[in-house]
Amino acid sequence: MQTADGSAPLLTVNGLKVHFAIRKGVLNRVVGAVRAVDGVSFSLRRGETLSLVGESGCGKSTTGLALLGLLKPTGGQVEFDGQTVRDFRGAALKSYRKRVQIIFQDPFSSLNPRHRVRDIIRAPLDIHQVGTRAERDARVAELMERVGLRPDQANNFAHQFSGGQRQRIGIARALALNPDIIVCDEPVSALDVSVQAQILNLLSDLQRDLGVAFLFISHDLGVVEYLSHRVAVMYLGKIVEIADKTAIFANPSHPYTELLIGSAPSLDPRNRHQFKASNDDIPSATNKPSGCSFHTRCPLATDACRESEPQLSLRDDGRSLACHHR
Amino acid sequence: MSHTSAVSSQPASGRPDQPILTVSGLEIRIRTGQGSFAVVSDMALSVAPGETVCIVGESGCGKSMTALSLLRLLPEAASVTGGKIEIDGVDLLALDQRTVEDYRGEKIAMIFQEPLTALNPVLTIGEQIAEAVRQHRKLGRRAAFDRAVEALRLVQMPDPQRRARQYPHELSGGMRQRAMIALALVCEPRILVADEPTTALDVTIQAQILGLISDLQKRLGTALVMITHDLGVVAEIADRVVVMYAGRRIEEASANDLFDNPMHPYTLGLLGAIPRSHAGAKVGSRLVDITGTVPPLWDLPKGCAFAPRCPKAVSRCHQERPEFEEKQPGHFAACWEVTHANG
Numbered sequence: 001m002q003t004a005d006g007s008a009p010l011l012t013v014n015g016l017k018v019h020f021a022i023r024k025g026v027l028n029r030v031v032g033a034v035r036a037v038d039g040v041s042f043s044l045r046r047g048e049t050l051s052l053v054g055e056s057g058c059g060k061s062t063t064g065l066a067l068l069g070l071l072k073p074t075g076g077q078v079e080f081d082g083q084t085v086r087d088f089r090g091a092a093l094k095s096y097r098k099r100v101q102i103i104f105q106d107p108f109s110s111l112n113p114r115h116r117v118r119d120i121i122r123a124p125l126d127i128h129q130v131g132t133r134a135e136r137d138a139r140v141a142e143l144m145e146r147v148g149l150r151p152d153q154a155n156n157f158a159h160q161f162s163g164g165q166r167q168r169i170g171i172a173r174a175l176a177l178n179p180d181i182i183v184c185d186e187p188v189s190a191l192d193v194s195v196q197a198q199i200l201n202l203l204s205d206l207q208r209d210l211g212v213a214f215l216f217i218s219h220d221l222g223v224v225e226y227l228s229h230r231v232a233v234m235y236l237g238k239i240v241e242i243a244d245k246t247a248i249f250a251n252p253s254h255p256y257t258e259l260l261i262g263s264a265p266s267l268d269p270r271n272r273h274q275f276k277a278s279n280d281d282i283p284s285a286t287n288k289p290s291g292c293s294f295h296t297r298c299p300l301a302t303d304a305c306r307e308s309e310p311q312l313s314l315r316d317d318g319r320s321l322a323c324h325h326r
Numbered sequence: 327m328s329h330t331s332a333v334s335s336q337p338a339s340g341r342p343d344q345p346i347l348t349v350s351g352l353e354i355r356i357r358t359g360q361g362s363f364a365v366v367s368d369m370a371l372s373v374a375p376g377e378t379v380c381i382v383g384e385s386g387c388g389k390s391m392t393a394l395s396l397l398r399l400l401p402e403a404a405s406v407t408g409g410k411i412e413i414d415g416v417d418l419l420a421l422d423q424r425t426v427e428d429y430r431g432e433k434i435a436m437i438f439q440e441p442l443t444a445l446n447p448v449l450t451i452g453e454q455i456a457e458a459v460r461q462h463r464k465l466g467r468r469a470a471f472d473r474a475v476e477a478l479r480l481v482q483m484p485d486p487q488r489r490a491r492q493y494p495h496e497l498s499g500g501m502r503q504r505a506m507i508a509l510a511l512v513c514e515p516r517i518l519v520a521d522e523p524t525t526a527l528d529v530t531i532q533a534q535i536l537g538l539i540s541d542l543q544k545r546l547g548t549a550l551v552m553i554t555h556d557l558g559v560v561a562e563i564a565d566r567v568v569v570m571y572a573g574r575r576i577e578e579a580s581a582n583d584l585f586d587n588p589m590h591p592y593t594l595g596l597l598g599a600i601p602r603s604h605a606g607a608k609v610g611s612r613l614v615d616i617t618g619t620v621p622p623l624w625d626l627p628k629g630c631a632f633a634p635r636c637p638k639a640v641s642r643c644h645q646e647r648p649e650f651e652e653k654q655p656g657h658f659a660a661c662w663e664v665t666h667a668n669g
Binding site for chain 2: 055056162164192193194196198200201204219221222223225226227260262265266268270272273274276277278282
């Protein structure tokens with residue numbers, strides 16, 4: 001697969017599936033499956049930010065975890081720099097793990113409360129045996145400064161820091177090995193808006209200076225619009241639309257993308273949305289509707305949508321879309 | 327839910343714009359082993375029937391403590407140490423416990439952020455709502471349960487007969503929040519306090535719940551106090567807005583005035599920090615960030631609490647705390663650097 005500018009993408013995901021078995025009874029028999037990620041394909045270029053956006057249970061975090069090997073994919077293929085990740089063993093696997101890192105959502109539970117900040121940030125360097133002890137300590141100081149922490153706080157414990165500072169520690173840890181890709185799993189959703197802005201500015205500076213690519217997982221459209229180059233909208237385990245940021249926000253095509261963007265509150269009290277007190281019975285990944293998963297909530301739905309599932313296909317304007325009617 | 331509807335359309339206190347809830351000079355302190363400190367100081371609020379007032383601010387600004395005090399639901403370690411809370415002219419703080427319990431649900435009710443922890447896990451939602459009805463109305467079990475189903479229908483719960491017999495864990499997040507709204511509104515309270523009611527919800531569900539709340543409020547003439555950190559929610563539903571920082575009001579205005587002409591540097595910072603306010607900007611453009619963090623409430627700086635983070639702070643700001651005063655008609659702020667009307 002080639003990207004528009006001719007360079008090969010850094011990461012290509014093809015038909016990724018992650019299913020979880022539902023077990024019941026004393027025999028623990030498998031009675032069904034949660035199809036959390038059900039055939040997701042996209043590519044990520046060097047130095048770009050691709051956002052996966054969608055609501056709870058759409059499979060965006062599961063996709064991120066599967067890319068890192070923290071969850072085992074049920075099917076599909078991930079290629080990193082032209083090579084199949086599933087085939088990686090030994091040194092190749094170690095190198096992949098070095099080059100793809102993650103920042104977690106919750107800065108409280110993702111840092112070990114018994115470890116000093118120095119040890120938390122140095123852990124990846126220790127594991128991959130980068131440089132000498134002194135070099136690693138110097139690298140920790142450099143990283144702390146890079147993310148806006150005072151290096152003299154290296155001996156403190158995580159609980160001595162505020163939420164925003166803790167997220168900076170998580171970012172320093174993710175940067176330690178100079179990765180090519182950082183999966184950012186809702187990195188600012190636990191933070192107050194003024195602190196959120198500090199972290200978003202930091203992420204955007206880091207990308208500019210280090211050329212790292214972000215796979216940015218978020219439910220917050222405002223954050224996504226601010227940070228992304230391209231956006232993939234997910235619904236019940238599938239990507240329904242993927243396009244450049246401007247195309248998604250200025251001209252959403254999939255009815256679900258429209259609903260998402262139309263549901264975000266405006267910032268103008270003179271121009272309110274007049275939200276309806278409507279009520280959809282919203283399906284989940286355990287009871288996916290037939291055909292197009294969105295048909296139960298879609299204003300355009302017809303019999304075709306109930307019967308056959310639309311495939312994600314490339315349209316003339318450069319976006320990919322999975323909809324029978326658009 | 328019909329026999330009290332006359333009350334909501336004709337407020338007992340006479341003129342429809344007469345406030346039903348008035349808070350003045352409110353101080354809330356938390357006791358610790360090392361003494362006590364104020365988490366809310368000099369808070370004031372006035373809400374008329376049918377009006378929506380939003381209290382907005384970040385974690386620890388005192389907005390939730392203010393909300394809890396309105397129902398006398400403050401946690402053990404916190405207490406109101408000054409000021410007045412009046413509901414329909416009655417001093418809430420002077421009431422005995424029995425009367426306060428009569429007030430809750432009947433005069434004033436609350437919707438919490440996380441319905442899963444606020445609802446009782448071992449009672450069906452129908453039973454919980456019926457229990458609230460029987461607290462205030464002389465009704466039999468059967469009639470109270472029917473009233474509960476009716477309340478669930480009012481909040482547009484799908485299949486209310488069946489849902490009333492289910493437990494909270496059997497419902498989705500949006501349905502649980504509908505159940506909690508039904509529980510709060512079943513006795514048609516005059517005042518509804520909503521503490522971040524949509525924060526835990528997905529954006530499409532948030533839109534439905536906000537629509538539902540303002541719809542019911544209009545229909546029942548309820549006064550609504552909404553606590554939120556989200557200025558988007560404020561822009562959607564508020565008539566008036568109070569912005570809090572470190573336990574104090576720092577700005578208050580109508581929603582239109584606040585968004586058209588924010589005065590306090592903290593409000594300006596909050597608005598600038600919202601990524602959506604930069605919609606259409608290039609990737610890599612910077613958000614306004616407010617440097618530093620909120621000072622601890624037990625160790626507030628002398629002078630203005632925002633001064634250490636304020637881009638406009640002058641030496642006076644570090645010495646003297648600015649009064650909360652009317653800078654333009656109906657628009658209040660606590661800032662030395664904001665001058666009076668068109669000054």
